[in-house]
Amino acid sequence: xxxxxxxxxxxxxxxxxxxxxxxxxxxxxxxxxxxxxxxxxxxxxxxxxxxxxxxxxxxxxxxxxxxxxxxxxxxxxxxxxxxxxxxxxxxxxxxxxxxxxxxxxxxxxxxxxxxxxxxxxxxxxxxxxxxxxxxxxxxxxxxxxxxxxxxxxxxxxxxxxxxxxxxxxxxxxxxxxxxxxxxxxxxxxxxxxxxxxxxxxxxxxxxxxxxxxxxxxxxxxxxxxxxxxxxxxxxxxxxxxxxxxxxxxxxxxxxxxxxxxxxxxxxxxxxxxxxxxxxxxxxxxxxxxxxxxxxxxxxxx
Amino acid sequence: xxxxxxxxxxxxxxxxxxxxxxxxxxxxxxxxxxxxxxxxxxxxxxxxxxxxxxxxxxxxxxxxxxxxxxxxxxxxxxxxxxxxxxxxxxxxxxxxxxxxxxxxxxxxxxxxxxxxxxxxxxxxxxxxxxxxxxxxxxxxxxxxxxxxxxxxxxxxxxxxxxxxxxxxxxxxxxxxxxxxxxxxxxxxxxxxxxxxxxxxxxxxxxxxxxxxxxxxxxxxxxxxxxxxxxxxxxxxxxxxxxxxxxxxxxxxxxxxxxxx
Ligand SMILES: Cc1cc2nc3c(=O)[nH]c(=O)nc-3n(C[C@H](O)[C@H](O)[C@H](O)COP(=O)(O)OP(=O)(O)OC[C@H]3O[C@@H](n4cnc5c(N)ncnc54)[C@H](O)[C@@H]3O)c2cc1C
Ligand SMILES: Cc1cc2nc3c(=O)[nH]c(=O)nc-3n(C[C@H](O)[C@H](O)[C@H](O)COP(=O)(O)O)c2cc1C
Ligand code: FES
Numbered sequence: 001x002x003x004x005x006x007x008x009x010x011x012x013x014x015x016x017x018x019x020x021x022x023x024x025x026x027x028x029x030x031x032x033x034x035x036x037x038x039x040x041x042x043x044x045x046x047x048x049x050x051x052x053x054x055x056x057x058x059x060x061x062x063x064x065x066x067x068x069x070x071x072x073x074x075x076x077x078x079x080x081x082x083x084x085x086x087x088x089x090x091x092x093x094x095x096x097x098x099x100x101x102x103x104x105x106x107x108x109x110x111x112x113x114x115x116x117x118x119x120x121x122x123x124x125x126x127x128x129x130x131x132x133x134x135x136x137x138x139x140x141x142x143x144x145x146x147x148x149x150x151x152x153x154x155x156x157x158x159x160x161x162x163x164x165x166x167x168x169x170x171x172x173x174x175x176x177x178x179x180x181x182x183x184x185x186x187x188x189x190x191x192x193x194x195x196x197x198x199x200x201x202x203x204x205x206x207x208x209x210x211x212x213x214x215x216x217x218x219x220x221x222x223x224x225x226x227x228x229x230x231x232x233x234x235x236x237x238x239x240x241x242x243x244x245x246x247x248x249x250x251x252x253x254x255x256x257x258x259x260x261x262x263x264x265x266x267x268x269x270x271x272x273x274x275x276x277x278x279x280x281x282x283x284x285x286x287x288x289x290x291x292x293x294x295x296x297x298x299x300x301x
Numbered sequence: 302x303x304x305x306x307x308x309x310x311x312x313x314x315x316x317x318x319x320x321x322x323x324x325x326x327x328x329x330x331x332x333x334x335x336x337x338x339x340x341x342x343x344x345x346x347x348x349x350x351x352x353x354x355x356x357x358x359x360x361x362x363x364x365x366x367x368x369x370x371x372x373x374x375x376x377x378x379x380x381x382x383x384x385x386x387x388x389x390x391x392x393x394x395x396x397x398x399x400x401x402x403x404x405x406x407x408x409x410x411x412x413x414x415x416x417x418x419x420x421x422x423x424x425x426x427x428x429x430x431x432x433x434x435x436x437x438x439x440x441x442x443x444x445x446x447x448x449x450x451x452x453x454x455x456x457x458x459x460x461x462x463x464x465x466x467x468x469x470x471x472x473x474x475x476x477x478x479x480x481x482x483x484x485x486x487x488x489x490x491x492x493x494x495x496x497x498x499x500x501x502x503x504x505x506x507x508x509x510x511x512x513x514x515x516x517x518x519x520x521x522x523x524x525x526x527x528x529x530x531x532x533x534x535x536x537x538x539x540x541x542x543x544x545x546x547x548x549x550x551x552x553x554x555x556x557x558x559x560x561x
Contacts, residue, residue, distance in 0.1 A: 022532065022533075023527075023531065023532060024531055025529070025530060025531035025532075029527075029529045029530050029531040030529065030531070032305055032306040032307070033306070033308060045533075053542075053543065053544050054533065054536070054544060056538075057523065057535075057536050057537065057538075057544075058523075058524055059533070059534045059536065060524055060525075060526050060532070060534035060535075062355075062356055062357050063356075064354065064356075065356055066356065067356065067357060067526065069526075069532070069534060071532070071533045071534060074533045074536070074544060217356060218356070268527070268531070269357060269358070269526045269527040269531075269532060270348065270356070270357060270358060271308075271348075272308065272399065272527075272529065273308060
């Protein structure tokens, strides 16, 4: 038996496979395809203080081995999550992690305070890296000061595990990671989407209503692996890696580059059962290579 | 309400070329399992494997489910790389499909209701299965099919097996010349219209329905990613100003719900 359980500081996961926010709904959408109890955990859609309608359609454009999205954090707000969604999903035995977004620091703090009442939520993922909103979001994630400001404010209000999700749209992601570590983050996850753009030349206009959007999927993987490797070298808190993971091999690339856990995003759209296959493939790899504990592979590069 | 969804490998048993732009694919579950119960107007998400350029699945309407042969029919228009790849699949080829998705057309009809099913171009696809289901419910559905020219009128013989068919072509090469909204079918009083086709056509049909105070349902074709209600990419703004996912709350909407 290979040990797949990992510890992100005080947060214990039965395996390193999580799902990325905004790509897995609230888990339920995938219940016909995956055993939600088998996941290390699932990270729910970006949640804000007030309900948000998100951006106008069209919000998606396919690109080579990837896609651009401009959803813009459409969600019904934290109160709706607490009253209507949490009671339905708290039955699952996997960790449920809430991805939190805000347009100002107080929003992040208030959302986390409200979530403190939910005993199944052991961790939040603070999204300071959404490229699809005008206020807040990525604005905080692109400077050390902004990132640290959000992280330290949430730290005071939230006593459980705090993951800070980093933007790749920066010059030195390692500097940002160090800043949020100093501000009290328990772990960092990376990468959020890369800012991109695509043009419909026949119609002479951009594909997305917002012109620019966030690039995800296999196309971003090499960039993401490089950033995970750089960040893992720069900080001593655990790193969660994501960006273009399509299978077990991809997941292992991130783990060897320094990720203690990984998140699967866009791949869920192509194969809704992919997370189960990734858990199996990691296990098979370890058996084949005689690895008894997945932790042996973390950051070996 | 939402029925259980399946991800199945399906084998191509027939691929009929229809003109230069269309193909009719017939697929059966490769493992011999029985196709899940599917409502007319629901759709499937097709994986386009071994294509160099197509990364995501493509949504395609259920054209027909032949219970006798346990096969799913897909009527596909070559719109780009993905659909071109799909229409080129040879017999015996395996295609991964997620189904059934979306809500489907409403079936709360009375046998005395006069029903008009209006389709334009490849939008006729879901109307064949709908026609059969309405017949099963004891109704006598009528079809109004529109296309650019006679060559683009798809599966006419199949529709004629189900009910009376009116046609409109823009160039007058078949049926009446002009747009579907000008067809003499509209001289009759219908109780409900079901419509699928290009956006301008659906809006024009919805306007006629509104003017005559006829119930009207349309099937939207917004760009999709997951098809499962998870990514929120496929949204349409409803009359109340809120965005809803076309893949789960649609693709069929009563036009009263839309700000048309
Ligand atoms: C519920 C539903 C049911 C459908 N049923 C059927 C059916 O039964 N039969 C059928 O043939 N088709 C059907 N469609 C349409 C079908 O899904 C598309 O034609 C198909 O996805 C196109 O894929 P492609 O790779 O062939 O073309 P692509 O290359 O993806 O695109 C084709 C065209 O769309 C444009 N385009 C690409 N991206 C965007 C964007 N983000 N926004 C706007 N335009 C864009 C391109 O410029 C190109 O002109 C249905 C769609 C939906 C949502
Ligand atoms: C449609 C879509 C919606 C997303 N929504 C969110 C979100 O609400 N919050 C967030 O932190 N990241 C969001 N992301 C980013 C993903 O969580 C992930 O960081 C990114 O897609 C890279 O991983 P991938 O290539 O495996 O998808 C979204 C991505 C997509 C494609
Ligand atoms: S396509 Fe993903 S929510 Fe509709």
